[in-house]
Amino acid sequence: MITIDGSDGEGGGQVLRNSAALSLLTGEPFTIQNIRGGRAKPGMMRQHVTSLEAACAIGGAECSGLMVGSRELTFRPGRVIPGEYSFAVGTAGSTGLVLQAILVPLMMADAPSRIMIEGGTHAMAAPPFEFLQKTLLPVLERLGPTLSITLERHGFYPRGGGRIVVDIEPSALRTIQCTQRGAFLGGKAEVLLAGIPFDIADRELTAARKVLSEWPEEAFAPALLPADCGPGNALLLEASFEHVTEVVSGFGKLGVPAERLAKTAAKRMAGYLASQAFAGPYLQDQLLLPFAMAGGGAFTTVKLSQHSRTAMALIERFTGRGFRVSDTEDGAHQIEVC
The missing domain is CATH 3.30.110 (Translation Initiation Factor IF3)
Structure with missing residues (x-):
């Protein structure tokens, strides 16, 4: 114990x-x-x-x-039993964080699974749906399993009511090297709006464009959702590279000006773009467990977060597998399972 x-x-x-x-x-x-x-x-x-x-x-x-x-x-x-499961948070609590507790065990099970989770899909302090779809799952698929995720309904704080469906075709995990993100393919900035004034999208996109000035004007656009999905607002910044896509998000909150929300998110994206790292700060801690269970592998990343340091210590206690962290020549950090 x-x-x-x-x-x-x-x-x-x-x-x-x-x-x-x-x-x-x-x-x-x-x-x-x-x-x-x-x-x-x-x-x-x-x-x-x-x-x-x-x-x-x-x-x-x-x-x-x-x-x-x-x-x-x-x-x-x-014993882990794959199959079809449904879980409902009952609040705007994160569907993505619920998935975190079961995804890797089901990736290594002996049969496919389908998971439906209801709750929040776009809320503060949690990965939005787009991060799971475009950033995390494509990297995990390189380890062996086949993964797909569908957004059936958006769920914002405080209402919730969102729904995601995840299909998992398991596989033995192989070791991979994720040390280069490759050439930059393009950026995209999207504002999700549900049941709130449209001018908020204009203000957020204008503020984000000032920071990410090298992105073309057509990369910045609003997306109007049905009012009954809200009220809700999310800014999603996406940078695509040959081997990885980084998604940075910001979420509307009473008392927080739209310009401040967008500027903060855009500066985070600019920091990632200025680095040469494969994984941003949120992908970083999500890769530790699957890489450890694969028994090896390495990836480059930005500065280590407290979440990652905590996860490393916990993984070593359960599995005996540790991590080696070293600096790279271009100023990033490399994390290697050892």
Whole structure:
């Protein structure tokens, strides 16, 4: 039984989700205390409960302490059983983060799976649908499995109500090298609007264009969604390279000017473009677990995040596999499974 302090490292829900995935993959039970101890409101929120419910469902696991507000939990895994599953967060909690707890175990299962998750698809502090579709899953497919994801309905904070469907054709994982992103193929800036004034899109696109001035004017465009999907607003910045696509997002919030939201997101994208790294800060920590389970491989990335450092330590505890981090000649960092 592995005992984990949920306040260590980044101290958030990632510790819980990664622990569940690792437990299903290794068969090692765990107890986690001080769940989300590094957050202003510690304990499990609805999306964390749904993540663990999903892990229990696909892995025949026994779990005590699984409730909203709980700060301690014990998880005993069974055998991963692929198939068709449906999970509903019931709030605008992230569908993508629920998927994080079960994706790699199902990628390594012995039969295909189809997963439907309802909740938030575009919300702060979580990867939007486009990041999963265009950034994460194409890289994971290079490891061996066949993956597809469909957005059936957008879900913004605070309403939620979004729906994604993920199809997984599993495979033994092979090691890959993701050290070069290749030539730049083009950029795109899109503003999603649902049930809010159109001028917000103009203001966000104008602010983003000032930072990303080398992108052509036609790369900046709004996308109007049905009003009943909202209210909601998301800015999605996409940079395509030969071997990877980076998606940076910003989400509308009361009290935050549209210009500030767009400028912040655009500067993050500009920072990635100025680097020579394959993985941005969010893809970075998502690749650690599948690369470790493949038993090797390497990728280049920007500065290591606290999320990644926390994930590395957790993966080593469950699997015994560590990571070697080194600087590259062009100022990026290389992460290698060792």
